[in-house]
Amino acid sequence: MALLSRRIQAEVTRRLTARGQRRQQQLLEFSAAMFATKGYHPTSVTDIVDGLGVGKGVFYWYFESKEELFRQILIDAQRDLRRSQRQAIADEPDPVRRIEQGIRTSVNWLDTHRHLFVLLEFARTEERFAPLIRQGEEQAVADALPHVKAGIAAGLMRRDDPLVLTQGILGVTDHLARVLVLEGNRPAEDAAEAAVSFCLYGILSPSTAGRRS
Amino acid sequence: MALLSRRIQAEVTRRLTARGQRRQQQLLEFSAAMFATKGYHPTSVTDIVDGLGVGKGVFYWYFESKEELFRQILIDAQRDLRRSQRQAIADEPDPVRRIEQGIRTSVNWLDTHRHLFVLLEFARTEERFAPLIRQGEEQAVADALPHVKAGIAAGLMRRDDPLVLTQGILGVTDHLARVLVLEGNRPAEDAAEAAVSFCLYGILSPSTAGRRS
């Protein structure tokens, strides 16, 4: 919600015709793909407009600058992921199952939006974009945290710092999605189940875990 | 004889004097810090040599190009981390404790080399550098895998795909190190213990885990 309303003040906020909206979307998608392939900096505005077969004016008609376009891509991506998460979890009463569904949704989203994944990673490495990412991540944590807390309260999850548990889940999910799905070309479902298992049980065998914890 | 043999080496692989080696190291460290702060692309060679108070020629006396310098930084960083890992694990007989030590070493290394962390992340997002990172990661996995396998064989760890378990460990460790130590300014030791716990036990409470698995 907040993420949405902010957009409205930007300089280049035109009331776009239907055709204009299609153009803008086309620019967003094409740029995102090109940024993902070549990197943000190595991709020039010329690359983008040439790749689309349009003049430079088109780009600056729809976006204030290359940086603003990239910001928009990041915001849209994060909003889209968040919406997916919410829908997936909506009707699930069990906290553990909610977490499981969240993990599965993340892996699936990363699978179907492979190119956005690398953009989010890049954005984190540059001061200008990092806050945006951090914000999104905090949001993701804030979204997941209540479920973990509920799980602990219900005695279903370990009585550990819920923030740590939540961040652990995010770390495992992102990493396994990248390594297994994006780099290893394994099916998203397998990776999702692997991430779920790891998050729920860790690596120890039940007997060892019982003896140690 | 001497006249001929001198020329055989590759372009900028010089035999350096002691002074020269210090300069090269200085360049590597200063550049790494600057890349980490401003980003690789936004940092110009001019930024680097000006920051060091030397002429531009110095840079190109020691490195073939900005890209090559960055490669060197990445290689050095990965080699250093790996060496730390090996030393930490060397005398530990128990597979689980080896894994634990590995996690702690990673977190500590990332804490003391905060600036390198972001560089490794950035490198993954650009085609030119990604192979180097993937190589390093495969190495890390190959290094950890035997311990996980040994743990499973000894009945200490879950009978799951050892590669998945290993990658899960790496994912949790990196993510918690970044979020807790680098972004959250928590002590490295706490983050290390948090990562160890998460990796060993997952998020479920022992009773729930016993019932479900």
Add this chain to the structure above:
Amino acid sequence: MALLSRRIQAEVTRRLTARGQRRQQQLLEFSAAMFATKGYHPTSVTDIVDGLGVGKGVFYWYFESKEELFRQILIDAQRDLRRSQRQAIADEPDPVRRIEQGIRTSVNWLDTHRHLFVLLEFARTEERFAPLIRQGEEQAVADALPHVKAGIAAGLMRRDDPLVLTQGILGVTDHLARVLVLEGNRPAEDAAEAAVSFCLYGILSPSTAGRRS
């Protein structure tokens, strides 16, 4: 349709507007003059655009590189000289007179395009450009050869290797044009007649020639 087809052309082979064509021509002419005066290498792109009072981008909007611009100058020059030659010879039936006309045209062209002369000479001295020049020279020889052969067949010219005779003509013409016209400031007509005489008769007096040949 339009979007796709636009991109098919090579890098900087643009469809230029009338204004664009004027700019390109202006760049070609100004660069040629500057190259001729200062030399190709000592003339920087900055020299050119500053001399023209335009931004640097203009240069690279019209030409892929300094080298490519120079190539274009060479090609245009050779094409222009060749066209002159053809027109001059077109309606002349006598082979000897055709050769004479060719010589006169060359000298006149070199006179009116003094600056191009030195560029062609320079181009021959650098590996990158030499093939272009050799090609042009072969073309020139191929153009003149038939007339010499016709002259020999008609018993008008010496029964000697026609290629050698042709090359001799080119050598005399170029050299006398340079020395007499460009360096000696003599009228092109005089130089042309001198070249014609030398080519037709050589240096011997008729009586001596008769006795010796």
Add this chain to the structure above:
Amino acid sequence: MALLSRRIQAEVTRRLTARGQRRQQQLLEFSAAMFATKGYHPTSVTDIVDGLGVGKGVFYWYFESKEELFRQILIDAQRDLRRSQRQAIADEPDPVRRIEQGIRTSVNWLDTHRHLFVLLEFARTEERFAPLIRQGEEQAVADALPHVKAGIAAGLMRRDDPLVLTQGILGVTDHLARVLVLEGNRPAEDAAEAAVSFCLYGILSPSTAGRRS
């Protein structure tokens, strides 16, 4: 003589040891070869010293600058050619035969000093070096002119401007040497004879020449 004495005032005029003289000669020869192959400008001082396997100091110990080195190459080349000419002509009483010998000597010299040929050509195209070349050429003309004048006075050569005849000879000789020997790989002797014939008789058949002149 004048060319020689001038050298003595240059800044870097050292009394060289035997070893030093060898080094200097080595530098002159290697540079000349490299300039001829890659061009004067594209050949850097680094290229030269690296190719020779020595440090930069060596270069600047023996030559004031790259430009000065090149000047020296040009001067040496011209002096050497002139000395050859003089020796070849020394004892020949007949003016025509003296010219013939001069032509043959030129072609042979250009054959055995192929790489210098292109350097002389290049030098003519750059303001800084052109005077040196012009001077050498004037010298060559001044050397040949008396023989042509003597030939005319003796009724052996055409009563035409002796300077034009001389320059014609130089033009034919240079051009045929380059085209036939350097580019066409024909034996120097053949090219020399071709040049001699062309210069003496021109292209017309004796009968035609008689009728026209």
Add this chain to the structure above:
DNA sequence: AATGAATGAGCATTCATTCAT
């Protein structure tokens, strides 16, 4: 809404030359 043309600061890199040893 869109184009081709233009801008000019900025970039990575080169290179003749000098310096310290």
Add this chain to the structure above:
DNA sequence: TATGAATGAATGCTCATTCAT
């Protein structure tokens, strides 16, 4: 004599952005 190191102005070129139409 010679070396490795250093200098820094200059070079060819790029590219985000703007302008005129």
